[in-house]
Amino acid sequence: MFKRIFNNQQPISLKWKWGILLFVTLTLFGFFSSLIYQQNALNIQLNQIQANHQYFFEAAINYLESMDEPIQRTHFQSVLDEANNNDLNNTHDSTLEFLTYFESNDIVYRFFNEKQQLVYETQHINLNPVEYSDSLKRMDVNNQMALVGSTKIISENTGESVGSFQYIVMPQLFDDIKSQMQNNLYVILIGIILFALAISFLLIRLFLRPLTYLVNSLDLVEAESLSQLRVRKPRSTDEWSDLSDHINRLLDKIDNYVKHQKQFVEDVSHELRTPVAIVEGHLTMLNRWGKEDPEILEESISASLQEITRMKGLVQEMLDLMRADHVDIDYKDEITEVYSTIRQVFNNFVMLYPEFQFYLDIESDPDELYVKVFRNHFEQIFIILLDNAVKYSTDRKEIHVALSTSVTAIRVAVQDFGEGMSVEDKDRVFGRFYRVDKARSRDKGGNGLGLSIAQQLVKSYRGEIWADSVLHHGSIFYVEFPILSDTRQIYKSKQIAKHKSL
Template structure:
């Protein structure tokens, strides 16, 4: 035989998913934000490099112009350009991390200058003539030279005599040393912060998942305890939050109360039914044993035992039928087989039937309002009235009168049935609608009651959104009132 699966609180797939999802969302947000910052800073620094290159080229061109080297192409020689570059404080400052190259009009390199500090580096001695564009304009390139990214810009040298003839070119090369250093540090910082953000987001995601899933964990544990120990366990309402999980907890507690109440009612029903059926079975068993011993040869004993057995069998049959009626009453559907019934007509019909069955009783019907309708099956309303009137007849004692009263109150139609018997005590008045409950058990058995009639009536009335109440006074009588929703019947239009 296979054992049922045992619930384990060690399974945390939902918590893992929640933690992973929250961590991924937080980290992804941080990553996108960091990436945007990284790209923005990079673009800003590159823009500054471009401006620096153009500014250096412009400064070199002005230095040549000031020293009269732009008046003729023949003036652009290394002997003339060298002193200008070396003597210009502005150009010397700009050459700290840049390379300055001069070309003639044909693109032949005249001279290349760099800071004395970096003159032995690869980028300071590299030939950049391949990146020279012999056309008007200020093109900028970003090649990678010997593994290092460069920014290369150029500017034409224009003849100062006509301002249109290009007599040479100035090329400025920036190795982007500071840019690469800054971007590398920025990238390292972002990786470090990313690792810290990932850890923090993971911890935050776990704490959020722990906080959000604690009520579900308690609910799962409670369900497990309920399965093992019964329906008494509940989730503590002090920890209920005002959100969807809190609502789920409230619904769960209400559901557990309903299930527990239902099980208790079923248990009580089975116990009561067993008790009620045990008595007739024992009586029949006693008579059958009596017949087995000596009743076969004694006609008087045989007749008595058979009659007693048939009587008890009939009582068992009635009890089983009432239990079936009660079961059906609990399963009334509000959407099927509904009828618009005139309560006045059904009450009058029941009154006439009882007048025929009990000629020694007086049955009265008072109608404050005529033509009152309710949405209920005709046979169900009739059954409810029969049950209540029959009880009134059985327990009227010497008061041989039963009064019926039909009236409306607000949007309700009511039927009150009053007898003039001994009444019911206040301690028992709320229990008469319970299954198998009888006020006077010995007397009820004499009149044939099983204690199911009023329970059936209550279930039927409740199934149609109605209610049933009892009021009683000792030695005065009992009044049972049925209340149903009033339905206004629309008059048919005549053509």
């Protein structure tokens, strides 16, 4: 693993990155927390020791103040003799009882006479003169911390000074405590490392479990049918749940896209098969024997050109349909003024089909009303609908166009009084290459892609399109777009259009 990491053959796993980061974070947090705790505990323990020895120091002072005689070395000589004879339990010397009561290797007692001459000390220690104080103070003794207290002894009976006394808590006591605390810190640090490892492993495993599941699920895309594969939504409502929803919606779109592409290829293959076969048949006939017959030659060329023209129109419609999927990206800043565009398309059809009666019904006609649609596409949508109305009109050659507005949207309706559609046809009329009457549509030059293109364009611009129809009584196609009310967006789009024209 480390060889792979250092050779940079593959990126480091997110599990390792987060795991190491979490482990280091927990370890450092635990380590510094332990240091702070240990320091506080050490200070508390030192303060407790100082308080305890302060009590002993004051008790010793009270004990020594009961003496009447000045402190002398001969007095301590008898103490030493008794101690050497190991007969401490039988002695009744008050000073001896005092020394044995406070006897400890961690404590040093020093006695001075009235002239500040050292009379006796329980352990030899080099200590400079210390100011008198009734409380123990932390001082350096041989470059180590010790507690030192020094006071003058005043006899309670005579009121005179009998000498002075020093109470010293040796550094060894503090060194032992610090050593014990340091050992405890090592044990705690080992525990913190083990705890951080366990917590990091469990948390990373828990946090990345949804991601691992997502990766494993997406790995199945190549192995299983996309239509049957979806990501299970986690129980919790959080970012993982949102990600699962987004991935499932993406899989739905991909599945729908794949199905449409497959159907699209099948339909195109089917639609092109007939004209290609016709052109091939005519060319084969001409190649065999028809070249010498001018009538057959003219008929074959005319039929071939007609089929090629139809194939050209089919290819153009397929390109329009493919481009309609990207209009929200390619034309995101385009806007169109509704009334002038509708009137222009309407007037063009009035001129092209004089045998039809066209009616335009507009509820209101403000100066400007904009939708966020590219003008060419807006025109193309209504050209398709009007052309479809013309093709499927029968005896009653009458077409109505109505435009209405609401607070947030505009709606355009195109009505014909032709063949109409059954319920089944109405549900499928926007499908690619679908024709209600395929024989009649082919005669009129239809490929069944117009309404699919219109629907895709409308949806790409966040609009809606639908149809109402009664068989043998005509159809009404509705198109609805949200009104663009942001004047800043209108101004920006106008400036962009002006710049393009320049």
